[in-house]
Amino acid sequence: MYRTKRLQTRITAGRLTLPAAILISVTCWILTAILLPGMEAQKTGYPLWETFSSICIPGWSCRFLSFILYGIIGYFLIELNNTFGIIRMRASVQTAVYFLLISVCPSIHMLYAGDLAAAAFLIALFFLFKSYQHASPTSYLFHTFVFIGVGSILFPQLTFFAPVFWIGAYNFQSLNLKSFLASLIGWSVPYWFLSGYAYLSGQTDIFYQPFRELANFTPIRPDFLPWEMATIGYLLVLFLVSSIHCLITGYEDKIRTRSYLNFLILLDFCIFVYIGLQSALSVHLLSFLFIGVSILAGHLFVLTNSRSSNLFFICTFVGLFLLFGFNIWTLK
Secondary structure (H helix, E strand, O other): OHHHOOHHHHHHHOOOHHHHHHHHHHHHHHHHHHHOOOOOOOOOOOHHHHHHHHHHOOHHHHHHHHHHHHHHHHHHHHHHHHHHOOOOOOOOHHHHHHHHHHHOOHHHHOOOHHHHHHHHHHHHHHHHHHOOOOOOOHHHHHHHHHHHHHHHHHOHHHHHHHHHHHHHHHHOOOOOHHHHHHHHHHHHHHHHHHHHHHHHHOOOHHHHHHHHHHOOOOOOOOOOOHHHHHHHHHHHHHHHHHHHHHHHOHHHOOHHHHHHHHHHHHHHHHHHHHHHHOHHHHHHHHHHHHHHHHHHHHHHHHHOOOHHHHHHHHHHHHHHHHHHHHHHHHHO
């Protein structure tokens, strides 16, 4: 009976899927370090991050710390699904997809501000989902925006996605005047600490740097590197297919789960739009995009079992290896 199962079902339901994805990820990380030994993180031009990274992050540890951070995010993706039942089963496929996606993009194997902000972003998602139709959502929205504020100190553009979280809270029936004001206070809390540090250290300019960065817009043009175009194109196809599947088969999910998935679709769409508007930030925004796309793709692969879905799964898997080879080739 087991032999008649499609390849997609065998892999998504297998216990060795996640360990195999981790092994592939480690292998890709090692190959990248060998083939691209001189690769360095792109300069962001954001003084606060440059100061933080130069003081707290030794150059030799960038690859290692980024791998550890991605591992932590991958673990929390499992906890997110187990807590909210987004894929209707205790699945780790979304984490396996996440590890494979980050592995085939050698440029993001270095530690960026967007990586740390993405970790805060994921925790913010957790608290936002917790607020769903809650009788007292104020504390959940407060904590949601505390982590958005924390992430925005290192990556100020995260603040631009605050309205999307408010839309999500409204759809989750957890947005009212009290919770809205709590969200504003929550977002400002990290900046209170930043202002205190700036005052005590006599470097008041530090406090204004995140706000100056928010007003720093590069010209709107599709100025992408080849590896960025290939990676974003791959993610876009995966996002579109997964989103269409969620929208068409949404009636099979609980109303709560459908709300979560619709919010992730909206959030990923906004990230794609922002990448198109500010291509210079794509290396940071990819860290956010991987989270949402991994969940949607995991939902697609686990809950479908047709010939067409199996073919798409195989093409997706083969495409990952082709994308890794292309990215290595263009970066050498």
